[in-house]
Amino acid sequence: MAPKFFNTLTRTLEEFKPINGNSVGMYTCGPTVYGPAHIGNFRAYVFEDILRRYLKYKGYSVKQVMNLTDIDDKTIRDSQAAGISLDEHTKKFKDQFFKDIDRLNIERAELYPEATKHIPEMVILVQKLLDNGHAYYSGGSFYFKISTFPKYGALFHMDIESLKAGARIDNDEYEKETASDFAIWKGWSERDGDVYWETELGKGRPGWHIECSAMSMKYLGEHFDIHTGGVDNIFPHHENEIAQSEGATGKKFVNYWLHNAHLLVENRKMARRDNNFYTLEDLVKMGHNPVAVRYLLLSTHYRQQLNFTFEGLEGAKNAITRLRDFKLNVESAKIGPESSAVKDSIEKAVTEFEAGLDDDLNISPTLASVFDFVREINAIVAEQGLSESNKKKVIDTLKRFDSVLGVIYATEDQIDERVEKLINERIAAKKIRDFKKADQIRADLLSEGIILEDTATGTVWKRKL
Numbered sequence: 001m002a003p004k005f006f007n008t009l010t011r012t013l014e015e016f017k018p019i020n021g022n023s024v025g026m027y028t029c030g031p032t033v034y035g036p037a038h039i040g041n042f043r044a045y046v047f048e049d050i051l052r053r054y055l056k057y058k059g060y061s062v063k064q065v066m067n068l069t070d071i072d073d074k075t076i077r078d079s080q081a082a083g084i085s086l087d088e089h090t091k092k093f094k095d096q097f098f099k100d101i102d103r104l105n106i107e108r109a110e111l112y113p114e115a116t117k118h119i120p121e122m123v124i125l126v127q128k129l130l131d132n133g134h135a136y137y138s139g140g141s142f143y144f145k146i147s148t149f150p151k152y153g154a155l156f157h158m159d160i161e162s163l164k165a166g167a168r169i170d171n172d173e174y175e176k177e178t179a180s181d182f183a184i185w186k187g188w189s190e191r192d193g194d195v196y197w198e199t200e201l202g203k204g205r206p207g208w209h210i211e212c213s214a215m216s217m218k219y220l221g222e223h224f225d226i227h228t229g230g231v232d233n234i235f236p237h238h239e240n241e242i243a244q245s246e247g248a249t250g251k252k253f254v255n256y257w258l259h260n261a262h263l264l265v266e267n268r269k270m271a272r273r274d275n276n277f278y279t280l281e282d283l284v285k286m287g288h289n290p291v292a293v294r295y296l297l298l299s300t301h302y303r304q305q306l307n308f309t310f311e312g313l314e315g316a317k318n319a320i321t322r323l324r325d326f327k328l329n330v331e332s333a334k335i336g337p338e339s340s341a342v343k344d345s346i347e348k349a350v351t352e353f354e355a356g357l358d359d360d361l362n363i364s365p366t367l368a369s370v371f372d373f374v375r376e377i378n379a380i381v382a383e384q385g386l387s388e389s390n391k392k393k394v395i396d397t398l399k400r401f402d403s404v405l406g407v408i409y410a411t412e413d414q415i416d417e418r419v420e421k422l423i424n425e426r427i428a429a430k431k432i433r434d435f436k437k438a439d440q441i442r443a444d445l446l447s448e449g450i451i452l453e454d455t456a457t458g459t460v461w462k463r464k465l
């Protein structure tokens with residue numbers, strides 16, 4: 001059965017049908033790398049990870065493209081405030097971003113195009129819009145003329161007639177009330193300092209919205225399946241992407257638009273500008289496990305707001321402990337008779353797991369099915385043990401569930417490999433009496449919640465949960 005997703009464009013649940021057989025093209029608005037991403041941002045990336053993992057679980061092949069916004073108003077502003085070049089400033093946060101997505105066990109997208117490496121594609125797109133009358137030049141910059149695109153407003157469900165056509169807007173971000181012609185190419189001004197490109201459009205830089213139109217169409221084609229982001233992206237960013245892309249190609253841009261609700265703190269959106277955010281690093285430094293953060297973020301339906309609390313994080317930790325204990329309990333179960341109850345429990349759990357996720361990634365019944373399964377199998381293990389073949393089937397089922405949830409197995413494997421490598425580096429450092437390096441490795445791992453212990457037989461490690 002094909003999954004159903006809630007499409008922001010139609011405001012209905014729609015059965016998912018890819019354009020090309022089994023292959024899915026999916027574009028995800030990635031981080032603006034002007035500071036470390038906060039866990040609100042990661043709510044969006046975890047939701048998108050569950051979506052891609054579930055599509056793969058269902059047998060689709062997924063090509064996900066996630067851009068890195070390394071040039072916009074905010075990256076320029078903050079690099080100037082820090083007194084360093086734009087590249088130097090954004091590089092730091094790009095590296096941090098990849099470290100964080102690995103720790104959250106977010107699968108890597110197929111491509112991470114950077115805006116600064118796609119200026120020629122953006123220039124061509126602006127030229128197309130000029131040629132076909134959707135764009136115009138004014139005072140050194142180029143603007144998209146929204147009155148030339150009657151569908152403008154379709155995504156955020158506003159009638160273009162009801163929008164009071166405001167003045168032109170140069171900022172990348174603005175409110176619905178000021179829906180107006182927006183900048184697609186910004187002519188250079190003092191404010192941009194040394195950040196500019198010399199192009200056929202003159203000296204300047206792209207607007208934020210044109211970046212995603214250019215990069216998505218370059219890698220996924222002019223018409224593709226899924227576009228995602230947080231609800232704050234609906235207007236103006238995604239509305240503008242549709243206008244630019246469809247204005248340039250005359251084709252439908254995207255079939256399914258999926259948007260996640262926000263992560264809140266004390267019932268306000270977690271946002272950098274409100275200074276009410278936690279980064280993953282903040283939480284890890286407090287001793288929390290990144291996978292517990294992942295579980296917390298995925299365990300509420302993506303279209304419902306989620307209020308971040310430390311009690312919630314504690315609950316997430318307990319849930320993971322229950323799942324991991326279950327895995328150990330099954331692996332070490334005594335050999336018992338073949339049982340049809342095991343088969344029944346697996347069948348029921350798989351059916352309910354999929355029914356939940358098929359219904360617009362409805363995670364609550366999905367998680368409930370996993371914990372019912374845990375309870376039922378634990379009872380069988382306690383009573384009579386498991387036959388070898390039952391044990392294998394239970395483990396296979398758990399692995400299959402975890403291919404979507406990503407909280408029981410995969411991180412361990414990735415982290416194991418990296419930790420083993422660092423332990424070996426530490427041993428080598430100690431051999432050459434480089435204790436500073438050895439201590440640093442231990443401290444770095446501890447900051448990730450990994451404790452090293454030197455024993456008589458060598459170094460062992462464990463994870464703080």
Ligand code: AMP
Pocket residue numbers: 029030031032033039040041042043044228229230231232233260261262263264269270271
């Ligand atoms: P930005 O780096 O601001 O462009 O945001 C990156 C992604 O995070 C976008 O998809 C945003 O919609 C999303 N986002 C930002 N804040 C939150 C939040 N508090 N909760 C959930 N998603 C968010």
Ligand code: ZN
Pocket residue numbers: 028029030212237
């Ligand atoms: Zn975008």
